[in-house]
Amino acid sequence: MKLSGAVKTWLLWLALSAAFFPIICFISYVGLMIYGSQRREAVTSPAPPQFPILVITSHYVASKELLTPLEVLKCTLSSGDDASVVLQENLAAFTEKHKDYTFLVPPGAVEELNRQLRKHEAYNEPVIASIHVTSRADGREEIHLDASIYDDLTNESWYEASAREFNPKFQRKVSSLGASIAAAFLVPVPAGLLSAAAAALIVWIRSRRKRAARPPAHETQVPQI
Numbered sequence: 001m002k003l004s005g006a007v008k009t010w011l012l013w014l015a016l017s018a019a020f021f022p023i024i025c026f027i028s029y030v031g032l033m034i035y036g037s038q039r040r041e042a043v044t045s046p047a048p049p050q051f052p053i054l055v056i057t058s059h060y061v062a063s064k065e066l067l068t069p070l071e072v073l074k075c076t077l078s079s080g081d082d083a084s085v086v087l088q089e090n091l092a093a094f095t096e097k098h099k100d101y102t103f104l105v106p107p108g109a110v111e112e113l114n115r116q117l118r119k120h121e122a123y124n125e126p127v128i129a130s131i132h133v134t135s136r137a138d139g140r141e142e143i144h145l146d147a148s149i150y151d152d153l154t155n156e157s158w159y160e161a162s163a164r165e166f167n168p169k170f171q172r173k174v175s176s177l178g179a180s181i182a183a184a185f186l187v188p189v190p191a192g193l194l195s196a197a198a199a200a201l202i203v204w205i206r207s208r209r210k211r212a213a214r215p216p217a218h219e220t221q222v223p224q225i
Helices: 005-038 069-073 088-097 110-117 176-186 188-213
Strands: 052-057 082-087 130-135 141-146 153-161 166-175
Touching: 005 188, 052 088, 052 141, 052 153, 082 088, 110 130
Parallel strands: none
Antiparallel strands: 052 082, 130 141, 141 153, 153 166
């Protein structure tokens, strides 16, 4: 059975839409995941409850059973002081207990901190936490603290610190699992619409080219008497 031109056009559009859909879904999904992993939100004082801050104190001993997962990141420096990651929601109680605290990272301690952080484990998995410190001429420090314990749960903070104060700037708090689930629900509909639109555009361009390639119809010659 010979198919009409309209049916052929419709089948071509359907085939192109089906071919484009998985490609656009994949590109959109990857793009959303990259955007989510890189996006950070500006924050102001007071910092959000889950905002992590590194606090330097004299050495202290805490019962292992009382440690929260985040406190696994507590390190003891070669100077004898402790460096503890503390969330904003726990900061007041922590500094009340450790009155000799400072938010400034000692010069030369960054490499040691990162080396110790990489040795930590949480629930038998290596943590991916790290810290980067830039000293300023006014004595303050610009700190980027990655307090992520799991590779699928990111919690990073950017802040300016002095000895007894800090000024929050940005935070990135992302759950890779949550982002994946959200992307799985958000991507298909726009990807389907975009696939259909791209296929329709190709079919339209193809139809125009075919019409332009047709030879012009000959005018009927009227015989002269």
